[in-house]
Amino acid sequence: MTRPAHSAREIAADVAAGRTSAIEAAKAALGRIEAARALNAVVTVDLERTLADAATVDARLRAGEIMPLAGVPIVVKDNIWVGGWRVTQGSRLFADFVAPQDAIAIERLRKAGAVVVGIGATSEFASKGVTASPLFGPTRHPLDPALTPGGSSGGPAVAVAAGLVPLAIGTDAGGSSRRPPAHVGVAGFKPSHGVIPYGPGFAEPFFGLSVIAPIATDVVDIALAFKTMAGADRRDPDSAIIAQEASDIAGHRIAFSPRFGLDVAVDDVVANGLSAAIARLSAAGLRISQRDPVWPAGATEDAIMPLQHAGLAALHGEAFRKDPTVLDPDIAKQIERGLSWSGADVAGALVASAAIAKAFAAFFSEIDLLLTPTVPCVAWPLAQLGPDMIGGKAASQRAHAVFTPFVNHARLPAISIPCGADRSGLPFGLQIVGPRGQDLMLLEAAREIEAILRM
Incomplete structure (x- = not known):
């Protein structure tokens, strides 16, 4: 398996300087994704859309536009809206869903010149600690295909660790974009809640907890992606402005x-x-x-887990009642538990x-x-x-x-x-x-x- 020659910042610099093009960078990433299909890290590709987006980036550069992520190929987790792409949450219930618009974070990345080359695997509704879904099956560890990378952002983490792309975007409601990166040897960042606007997108079972989370091979690329996505937006009432400046570690307790x-x-x-x-x-x-x-x-995870179960039950309890077999059995169990929790149980978890x-x-x-x-x-x-x-x-x-x-x-x-x-x-x-x-x-x-x- 061939790793990309450059980091996200190096690709952007090369594309901006004309040493390569966004189309060439996209084609190279698509070739790596195709060669690594056995990992099942990227579950959806759209060759024509990707190359058209890359051509648009090249045209914007020729017009004199400056873009900090010019031509950088990215993979986006299968629960974040990317306008015009199939985004499924790893669920048969959403197998044919096409996102009507970009999430704000993706909108900002694309404005900065990033090119979406694929959708990264997640567990169903991003609600499981391994990356396996009834729609796409399991995602495999890049160092040993008999192992899991963990979950739920296993697809994006493996896409970076296997060198398919230098940057991927996941979500994190309980560690989903920190644990898989740890297991495969890359970096994953969970921002403060609200710093990167969340949505437009799917209704969220982890109410008030989930965040958009960049994954990359190093912290410098993480910071580049974070600064591109961060900042308040009126479309997200929880979004906030980052006001403080970075500081070095000297003197920190x-x-x-x-x-x-x-x-x-x-x-x-x-x-x-x-x-x-x-x-x-x-x-x-x-x-x-x-x-x-x-x-x-x-204070244990058991004490707060009713929030996840109840959130899943509120969103997908009706589908569970109609046919529980359409769901991942482990997700069905969580929904069943969620339907059994009382209001006092949920309040206790809060x-x-x-x-x-x-x-x-x-x-x-x-x-x-x-x-x-x-x-x-x-x-x-x-x-x-x-x-x-x-x-x-x-x-x-x-x-x-x-x-x-x-x-x-x-x-x-x-x-x-x-x-x-x-x-x-x-x-x-x-x-x-x-x-x-x-x-x-x-x-x-x-x-x-x-x-x-x-x-």
Whole structure:
């Protein structure tokens, strides 16, 4: 499999300078996608539309327009609207849906010169920790096709890790664009809630939690995409303006929490790899203390999961009642649970969510950055919802996801960057979390941390 020769910023520079064209960049990406069909990372292509869009970018350049992402080929997750493209949410219920318009984030990327070359696989309704759907089947890990890349943004993450495109756009409501990047060895960024406008698009089961999330091979490309997509828009009442400037990491108060203050299992290879990374960062001059967030009693993913189940039931309960077999069996189970939750159960989950956010607010009143594992384990077999064992203990189906969902409930920014690998070469990641709205500070810190870890 051939990796692209350049990063997103290098492709944009080459296209803008006339050393290549947007059409040539698009054709090269389409060729790589075709050669990697067995990975099932990109589930929809539209050759004519892509080449027409690339030709438009070339024409805009000839007219003198300046575009920061000129000709950069991108893959967009199959739950984000791309106008004129089939976008299905990985569901038979939406198998023939064609998006009537771009989501705001995609509109901004295309205005900046990016060219959509494909739609990336997701689990059905982006509601599962592996990327497999009844419509398209499983997405495979680029280093071992017998393994899953995790989910739900597995398609976009694999598209970047396998070198099909330098940049992909996912969503993240509980870690969906941080865990798959960690498992395949690339970077994934979950912005503060509202910083990148969400929609127009599908009704969202993760009310108030999901964000648009760029995935790339490094933090510099992540930041380029983020700055292109970020900023308030009146079409999204939750959207907000980023006002603060980036700052370097010198002087930041940094905490390392090896288990996030939770009673959870972590594989030795991950725990040891994170400890070694922290030692390298400390040796480079970063001030890092070991400190855990203090969570309210009963703070577990189980306490907040009714929100996901109830959201799925509200949107797709009628289809479930008509024919549950049309849905992924695991999604059908979630909808069935959602239909059984009482109003008090859902309200209780909202209370738990708010308590988690308050705990994080207290923590970040004294700390600037939090470092944790992104995942407690490396990738696992394709047919399983999670690994059988983590840290030498029998693992539940969601034990692989313990370090990411709380960040969404607090609406904080967080990024996963590669941190190490096991003996077979399977990667894991370092998660860096910052205060809400401090996305630019976090990205600059992540860039500096990434540089240190790559030395």
